Amino acid sequence: MTSAESGMSKHDVEFGDWFYQQIADAFIVKRTDWVDSIAARLQAGRAAAARHEVILILLSDMTAFTAPGRFIYVTGRLVEYCPGEAALAFVIAHELAHHDLGHLRYFPRWFREVGANWITEIIFLVVHGVQHFFYSPERESAADRYALDLCTRVGYDPTDCLQLFDQVEARLLDLGDIAGVYGPQESDDELLPTAPLMTKLRIWAWQRTRGYLPVRDRRRALEVYLSHGGGQG
Structure with missing residues (x-):
């Protein structure tokens, strides 16, 4: 059973909510109708408990990322540079793939306790570093294929x-x-x-x-x- 079918664990939801709060306290975050509509289209067949929210972060970096829990993050610069809706859908689908393919199971669950006293910028950088360490090129390629299929x-x-x-x-x-x-x-x-x-x-x-x-x-x-x-x- 994939995570898309079974939903998210309580621990992952709690971690994701904590991480979102760190991001929201340090950066400007928002939701947009366009991004929400793409996310809804990609997740139309999912149970409500398994759906992810896509958050726009106003950063100059051109990137997208996710962590255990409900949230996927896309920077405003990446949305700006996307040449069309299909390209942005692929970005979001790629992050959904990491959840559905079980790649987030490699994320260390003790990170929240270790990072509790860190400033948000450090938390942000470490999460990116953890992802690069645990997401091998093979898993990223698998996420690309899954995203294209989705x-x-x-x-x-x-x-x-x-x-x-x-x-x-x-x-x-x-x-x-x-x-x-x-x-x-x-x-x-x-x-x-x-x-x-x-x-x-x-x-x-x-x-x-x-x-x-x-x-x-x-x-x-x-x-x-x-x-x-x-x-x-």
Whole structure:
């Protein structure tokens, strides 16, 4: 039984409510009709106890994240940069996927007690760090595929969803993050059968430091997934 079917544990709800309060005390947060309507469309088949609320945080970072509990967070800058509704739906669906696929079970439940006396900015940064540590590139790729299937199932065009990566790529290049788009310089050599072990280890370590595959690789993986019949809802 997936978390989408069974709802959330009391402990996770309490943790999520606590984390939301930390965020709301430090940043400007709000709900919008547009984001709410997308979240409702993606969760139309869920029991009320299993539905998540999507919160908009007014930050300049272009990101989305979640934690145990009811809430998913999307920054205003990411919403601004999304090229259309399908792209934003994919972002939200990706965070829903982490819940539905059980990825949040890796989140340390003792974090609330440890972080109780920290300032919110530290809590925010540590949660991001914990996610990168526990969300491997493999889990992020699984969340991408799940999100594409979910978006297609509720009527979004999967090719429109993939337009998100155009904007993410442009943003990273503006920031000078070449590796975030293309990967480390050795990444092309990793696929060679003669690639040295140290090259493979450097790629492996880089991917886990970032948490994601490079943007170009993420998009290409989803295009291949679609070409093999994925994203059919």
